Amino acid sequence: xxxxxxxxxxxxxxxxxxxxxxxxxxxxxxxxxxxxxxxxxxxxxxxxxxxxxxxxxxxxxxxxxxxxxxxxxxxxxxxxxxxxxxxxxxxxxxxxxxxxxxxxxxxxxxxxxxxxxxxxxxxxxxxxxxxxxxxxxxxxxxxxxxxxxxxxxxxxxxxxxxxxxxxxxxxxxxxxxxxxxxxxxxxxxxxxxxxxxxxxxxxxxxxxxxxxxxxxxxxxxxxxxxxxxxxxxxxxxxxxxxxxxxxxxxxxxxxxxxxxxxxxxxxxxxxxxxxxxxxxxxxxx
Numbered sequence: 001x002x003x004x005x006x007x008x009x010x011x012x013x014x015x016x017x018x019x020x021x022x023x024x025x026x027x028x029x030x031x032x033x034x035x036x037x038x039x040x041x042x043x044x045x046x047x048x049x050x051x052x053x054x055x056x057x058x059x060x061x062x063x064x065x066x067x068x069x070x071x072x073x074x075x076x077x078x079x080x081x082x083x084x085x086x087x088x089x090x091x092x093x094x095x096x097x098x099x100x101x102x103x104x105x106x107x108x109x110x111x112x113x114x115x116x117x118x119x120x121x122x123x124x125x126x127x128x129x130x131x132x133x134x135x136x137x138x139x140x141x142x143x144x145x146x147x148x149x150x151x152x153x154x155x156x157x158x159x160x161x162x163x164x165x166x167x168x169x170x171x172x173x174x175x176x177x178x179x180x181x182x183x184x185x186x187x188x189x190x191x192x193x194x195x196x197x198x199x200x201x202x203x204x205x206x207x208x209x210x211x212x213x214x215x216x217x218x219x220x221x222x223x224x225x226x227x228x229x230x231x232x233x234x235x236x237x238x239x240x241x242x243x244x245x246x247x248x249x250x251x252x253x254x255x256x257x258x259x260x261x262x263x264x265x266x267x268x269x270x271x272x273x274x275x276x277x278x279x280x281x282x283x284x285x
Contacts (some may be wrong), residue, residue: 071114132164140177165205
């Protein structure tokens, strides 16, 4: 008798009766830790054994930061066009349509206003799942409009960066967003309105060269990749070996580019502690 039919060895299920484990029940972190998906969600998508912060999008950040997940989305219907008639392996409009169908997003950033521990807060949260979180005209415009809203209402402003950089399909129009968003943040600074920048994994390219590093406080999650060019490009360009942990949030904190690193479950408390302090109001428990 074949070994797979021997019940005395404890193998009692036929191949036909076996079923594959449904996808999404488990998550394996880069360090090899296996986590139940529901437990991971309850822990703000942080692996409880090794503290690995799984990449999440605007939906999850809004749920974490806004009280009772209640908020008003701003400029929700804004979409990119194709002014340059760009085409590489596929036409830009086709790429946009595919990304929208896959992610159910209009573009790589969502902006919203709501209460966070009772504080009114405007948040712009980027989504890496939409064409690598690339910054095109819509990303710049939505951030600029959100900054205008914060300026008009005199509300604290927060940007959650998660981006591969400028969107090549929009070329110079994409690069113009660096100056555009920086000017809006300068207007907030002149008005004395606090701006909080949260760098998550990854924050690279034009986002790092503009709004991601212009916060009144610049903060990050543990282990996030933050830089302009990636480590491989820097190494190939300079011809030198890079220090251990180069461009991680811990490396940047050590060299003075960040104010602090926070675990995701403490993010809401620490952001609002800063808001309470700079607005000279009682600390909220």
